[in-house]
Structure formats: structure tokens, C-alpha cells
Amino acid sequence: xxxxxxxxxxxxxxxxxxxxxxxxxxxxxxxxxxxxxxxxxxxxxxxxxxxxxxxxxxxxxxxxxxxxxxxxxxxxxxxxxxxxxxxxxxxxxxxxxxxxxxxxxxxxxxxxxxxxxxxxxxxxxxxxxxxxxxxx
Amino acid sequence: xxxxxxxxxxxxxxxxxxxxxxxxxxxxxxxxxxxxxxxxxxxxxxxxxxxxxxxxxxxxxxxxxxxxxxxxxxxxxxxxxxxxxxxxxxxxxxxxxxxxxxxxxxxxxxxxxxxxxxxxxxxxxxxxxxxxxxxxxxxxxxxx
Numbered sequence: 001x002x003x004x005x006x007x008x009x010x011x012x013x014x015x016x017x018x019x020x021x022x023x024x025x026x027x028x029x030x031x032x033x034x035x036x037x038x039x040x041x042x043x044x045x046x047x048x049x050x051x052x053x054x055x056x057x058x059x060x061x062x063x064x065x066x067x068x069x070x071x072x073x074x075x076x077x078x079x080x081x082x083x084x085x086x087x088x089x090x091x092x093x094x095x096x097x098x099x100x101x102x103x104x105x106x107x108x109x110x111x112x113x114x115x116x117x118x119x120x121x122x123x124x125x126x127x128x129x130x131x132x133x134x135x136x
Numbered sequence: 137x138x139x140x141x142x143x144x145x146x147x148x149x150x151x152x153x154x155x156x157x158x159x160x161x162x163x164x165x166x167x168x169x170x171x172x173x174x175x176x177x178x179x180x181x182x183x184x185x186x187x188x189x190x191x192x193x194x195x196x197x198x199x200x201x202x203x204x205x206x207x208x209x210x211x212x213x214x215x216x217x218x219x220x221x222x223x224x225x226x227x228x229x230x231x232x233x234x235x236x237x238x239x240x241x242x243x244x245x246x247x248x249x250x251x252x253x254x255x256x257x258x259x260x261x262x263x264x265x266x267x268x269x270x271x272x273x274x275x276x277x278x279x280x
Contacts, residue, residue: 001238001276001279001280002277002279002280003234003237003238003274003275003276003279004274004275004276004277005233005234005273005274005275006265006272006273006274006275007271007272007273008270008271008272009271049275054232054234054235054238057154057156057157058152058154058165058166058230058232059152059229059230059231059232059234059235060232060234061234061274063165064272065167
């Protein structure tokens, strides 16, 4: 039977929303407070949902410890307590939470110990979140 | 289509153990969860029902009816129980969060999909989510 296993992780990181494609004034108009040149930070919650057959011997879709290890290696070690703008993945794109969720999805999708990545949800604050799904 | 979700809490104990494996393998694979004395969680059960609102009541299902179904079919069997020892589905299957989500689906589906008084408008069970902790959960959508 196919089921899904979900896990939530905390990533504290800073970012600044700014693009070289727009003028200083346009950046300020589009991004508002998020365009502050000194940046700002969030406690992001990264929710990972893994789908797959429930293993008949273990009762699990994916081993929690192995999943934690993969997420730590691919995501937490890279982004937690870091400045997202300085990461090579955001050299040519703005670290909006939309793009952050896409980046995490691509870093994790081939690195899972078992199962398929169903979605990555990134909660930037308690009031907004973004989901990148395998369904496109 | 509207998706309606109701939450409920239950507290239960369990342990992870595969009887066909030697002790050492159980302890290696399941870690602290293999402690045969058991341990417990405050679980959250989320039941999502899909359907069209009834033209008269505006309800997909009557929430009070759904609450009673969840209480009768799941909470009365799991709340303040030892899942391995007291829930018949876990005599053999290991009560992982994945298996609890599947078992809750199997307990709820007949009552919800039978379209009783509360389930007007052809509402169907759509999704079960079981949170073992606020950071760990499993989901079942009725897939084979």
C-alpha cells in the first residue's frame, strides 16, 4: 500500500529580495521591506513529504533516521544559519521562498534513502508557505 | 469539490518489533522504538472528507456526525491504549505512524462512505493524516 511520511525541519537563514533586472526604485517598489540592503531572516519550516509503498517488514515508507541524514546533508548543513543570497543556487535567481522551495526539492529528490519526494513545503512565517510538488 | 478536515487527539503507547527478526536486528533497525516496555505519544488524527455541500444545509458532512464516527471507530480503540497489545490490527502489523494512518482509514471508510445520515451529498473519505509529534506525520489516501 502506498502511504506518505512527512517530517518538518527548522532552517534559520537570512536573505534579501533584490534583482539586477530592476532599478533600485523598482526593487524597492516590488519587494518593499524585503529589499532592505542589509537583509533580514526567517525561521523557515521545511516540510518534506515522501511517498512510497509501506515496507512489509518494517511498516515504514522511509526510515526516519536515514531521511533525517539525507535532509541534514542536502539541506540543513547548506542553508541553516546561512545567507541564502550567497549560495551558488541563488547567484542568478532571487531567494524568494518560491525559489527556495524549488531549490530544496531539486536537492532532495534524488537523495532520498527510500520513496519518492511528493512535495517540499517551506513556511516562511506562520502566515505564508510555498509548496513545490512532484506533480509540477 | 470541497475538502473538509476534522482533527482529534489521542494518546497511546506502542513499540516497534518484528517477530521474525532476531533481537539485534530489531534494535538496530528500530532503535529506541524497539524498547519492549513501550513508549507513548500524543497523536493528532486528521480526517479529510471530500464532497459537494448539501444544497439545503450547506454541509459536506455534519461535523458532529463526523466527530462521533471518529470517536466510535478510532478514538475508542486507540485513546489511552497500548496499540500493540489492545488494537487487533497491530497483533501482527507494526504500529508505525504509516500503519496507524492506514488502519484509521480502514476503520473509518465503511462508516463515512456508506452515506449515512450525516454524510449527505455523496461525501467520501479522502485523506487520513496522523501526527505522531508536531514534526512527524504519515498520510494515507486510500491508494493500493
